[in-house]
Amino acid sequence: MNVRDSERMIAELSQKEEYSLTDEVECADLILINTCSVREKPVHKLFSELGALNIKKKDGAKIGVCGCTASHLGEQIIKRAPYVNFVLGARNVSKITEVLHRDRAVEVDVDYDESQFAFSEFRSSPYKAFINISIGCDKQCTFCIVPKTRGEEISIPADLILLEVKKAVDSGAKEIFLLGQNVNNYGRRFTSNKESINFTELLRRVSSIDGLKRIRFTSPHPFHMDDEFIEEFASNDKICKSIHVPLQSGSTKILRAMKRGYTKEWFLDRIDKIRSTVKDVSISTDVIVAFPGESDDDFEQTLEVVRDASFEQMFSFKYSPRPLTEAANFSGVVDEAVAKERLKRVQEMHDEMLDKKSKAHLNRVYSVYFEELRSDGFVAGRSDNNLLVKVKGSENLLGEIVDVLITKVARLSCEGRVV
Template identity: 70%
Template sequence: MSKKLFLETLGCAMNSRDSEHIIAELHEKEGYETTDDITTADLILINTCSVREKPVAKLFSELGVFNKKRKEGAKIGVCGCTASHLGEEIIKRAPYVSFVLGARNVSKITEVLHKDKAVEIDINYDESEFAFNDFRTSPYKAYINVSIGCDKACTYCIVPKTRGEEISIPIELILREAQKAVERGAKEVFLLGQNVNNYGRRFSGEHEKVNFTELLRRLSAIDGLERIRFTSPHPFHMDDEFLSEFASNPKICKSMHMPLQSGSSKVLKDMKRGYTKEWFLNRVEKLKALCPEVSVSTDIIVAFPGESDEEFEDTLDVMRRVKFDQIFSFKYSPRPETEAEHFTNVVDEDVASMRLTTLQNLATDILDEKNKMQLGKVYRVYFEELNQDYFVSGRSDNNLLIKVKGSDELLGEFRNVKITAIGRTILSGEVVG
């Protein structure tokens, strides 16, 4: 009988891809099969996030639950970003944990598995050329890393301390991985990196030097690959060449994630984001002029230390002018080993909560107004998921989540869908071609 692996993933798409790598390595080299029943698992893993405080608190809460539910002899391992920055402290606080594996050390999973109380958290370890075995959660879409680590110095962000310096993955490896995914049925690839459009800045060896725009061109030449998505690009690196390729290349999905973080140039400077409110608005204006059908999503932090009422109003001003299609918004959360952790001009918690509510209410109003215009429109949808009650869901080119009545025969297929009903998170429609 095969051994059973239970794996819970917290956080971003890069964590999800790391989990796929872990599953592949454990399957090929150790004979593990995944299970959703934790009580039957021989190995229990949690792949963690440390971007905000809540996921860190959730880690130890989850570990306690896992320890109670695990069968006798089952091992528990902690992986990911929180593993990178807490290291041995995890085992001190939860002695039943068998090993800790950092976000930059995924390829060592089969090593630490056999070393009791192993702690592998070297953020300078280079996995950019490691040939992971192949496993994908979905046969219809392939997540592909184009870089590891981050060289930015945003004062609020712990990622450089958990994932190390930025190294680009050689283009030949990316193209080979994409080609293999297409041969196995995927029609869409999703490129991942902390700052994807900074691709090519540094490689670990002698490799062809290409930038992200050229990478997109090369990928789009793969026969059978119909859609290319990516996250997250950095506003600072959104030059005219990149925006032009995005708008003109028919294989690139017309959905852009542009992390604003704040609409105040003063706060952006304090965050060390490298751009101003004016630069961000200029890039959005340029993007929408080249590609009117584009949807734009963003990340926003409210109540960063020192943020005044006027500076918060700058963020609301950008919201009203851009009219984002989706926002991911949070109150500022101090993270260890960051510069902002030591900032003393903390915004009052009640004020922070009020600002977050105001921002989210505005975002809802904008979305509701946009959704009114969706009724009757027709979108080309790529179906990826079978839902309950005989619905199948997928996404349009500009990233709208759309469901229709149907069966698994639609999975992996493109269909034209006319929108018939509106919801805030998902639209409903009928297949018209």
């Protein structure tokens, strides 16, 4: 979401204010930091980064702080770092060219409706396009600050989404990435009287666009993963066979405390349904260990689900209390040493599983979309099921989807040759 928000701000600034990008901080007239607030560490990093940028920047250059930490801290950022020229929340990126001209501007309204806003174009990759299908989140997961920083969930009208997809495909993108906090809750609320369709129908309409080869999306919510959606995911050839299914915990007791809306059994049932209907699917997940009240038994259940679901990728973290969230006031805080140990155990177990699973890729042929030319003579891309694959080659491969025979495997990537 932040990558896409950055692209939107870059597009607005370059087309309306004639800015262009530079990698040299010392040359910049404007320095933007697009922030995350899901965990505590990036918030601390923001202020040390701001101090360093203030020393490096040229005279008269402006600094703007954008994104979720901007939404959450608002004016406090300028109080703590008075050289910051403006603060722009994650729900207000369309106002970038406005706040630019108002010194000490703070725009952090989480109710602001950007769902009808037509942004100008900028893409960080010529090969794929990130396209928002909804903004905000209506869930109230007790550990999560996102509903407070991105506001309530509003779906972007399907005709605007289809228009953006067509524009991206016409300009050369073969792959699009549909984005939202809960993509499969799409269609629940629009701000205008638009035709209401669900996510499965949106996928069908997007896939009918000529020239589009691949569709990816993130993140679906396990609660909304109905059979109709899984069957479309399985049968629609344009939809890449990789899916993120965020577990968070394997204990139904902890899932309830997190207000996730599903049980351990429902989660495993959805994984079974996906694995049994989608050949060669790759499933990734998120896991939080040491949520307040997590007992040894709760944690063992998380290990059990991670083992049973056999995820191809896992993003795991120790619980980090966030301001404005319910869980920040929960009792039953897990001892730091125990939390560290649990994180180590789940990661080691998953790494071992991956080492075994990755061997199965050897001598298989995957269809790979090449997007990156590396300095070591390799070209890298992703298979349909999201495997990172590299082959020896030149820029001729960039933007091409070709079959690759896998000749070498590692835990997170493979090497092969074009066949």
